[in-house]
Amino acid sequence: MKLRPRPQWGTIPSEPDTYGRSFLGLPLHVWRPRETCRLLIFAGIHGEEPETTYALSRALRQLPGPAEHCAVVLAANPDGIIHGTRGNARGVDLNRNFPSRDWQPRPVTHRSTIEDPSDVLLSPGEQAGSEPETQALLSLIGELRPEAVIALHAPLACIDDANESELGKRLAYRTGMPLVRDVGYPTPGSFGSWGSDHGVPVVTYEFPLAATEVLMREHVPILVELLTEQAL
Ligand SMILES: [Zn+2]
Numbered sequence: 001m002k003l004r005p006r007p008q009w010g011t012i013p014s015e016p017d018t019y020g021r022s023f024l025g026l027p028l029h030v031w032r033p034r035e036t037c038r039l040l041i042f043a044g045i046h047g048e049e050p051e052t053t054y055a056l057s058r059a060l061r062q063l064p065g066p067a068e069h070c071a072v073v074l075a076a077n078p079d080g081i082i083h084g085t086r087g088n089a090r091g092v093d094l095n096r097n098f099p100s101r102d103w104q105p106r107p108v109t110h111r112s113t114i115e116d117p118s119d120v121l122l123s124p125g126e127q128a129g130s131e132p133e134t135q136a137l138l139s140l141i142g143e144l145r146p147e148a149v150i151a152l153h154a155p156l157a158c159i160d161d162a163n164e165s166e167l168g169k170r171l172a173y174r175t176g177m178p179l180v181r182d183v184g185y186p187t188p189g190s191f192g193s194w195g196s197d198h199g200v201p202v203v204t205y206e207f208p209l210a211a212t213e214v215l216m217r218e219h220v221p222i223l224v225e226l227l228t229e230q231a232l
Pocket of ligand 1: 049
């Protein structure tokens with residue numbers, strides 16, 4: 001696939017569909033592939049990780065049109081993105097709200113910065129899968145039936161793949177980041193846990209802690225390879 005020349009990188013070359021609404025009523029957008037969906041890549045499920053949205057958007061903007069076999073969600077948590085919060089507008093950490101076997105109702109914690117203890121509280125939701133953003137993403141996956149899903153996060157600098165799949169191995173090799181089977185602490189109700197329970201291969205691509213321009217230079221080309229299936 002021939003990529004667009006840089007003067008055209010300012011706009012996304014195709015129109016999204018709306019696959020649901022956030023709690024605040026913002027559209028949940030998906031850029032569908034031209035053909036059958038082999039891969040779904042989503043970013044921005046944690047609103048404090050907007051670099052994932054930015055990088056995936058930059059990659060999408062280099063394509064001349066819709067990806068052949070890859071669906072793209074730039075902001076799985078648009079309320080969190082506009083509020084700059086990890087959780088959605090109800091204070092729910094969406095990546096602890098998925099209806100996995102290990103979902104639990106107690107408040108969940110995260111680190112304010114990577115050096116801090118994990119002591120900032122959020123809700124995992126009133127029940128598993130309680131949030132509209134969670135429900136919409138699961139419906140979308142049920143409809144698209146991708147062979148694999150890549151979830152973009154930051155800033156743990158690893159490829160987290162419980163299955164150690166070929167895709168995970170290739171991404172680890174390509175990014176130079178370690179392939180791990182978990183991030184080293186429990187993540188009940190995470191999207192990855194849900195995927196493990198339901199046989200949906202999930203690779204969590206954790207950007208490193210780096211300035212935005214550094215991330216763009218190093219990771220946008222890899223995302224372009226994913227969108228154009230050079231990395232599949
Ligand atoms: Zn995250």
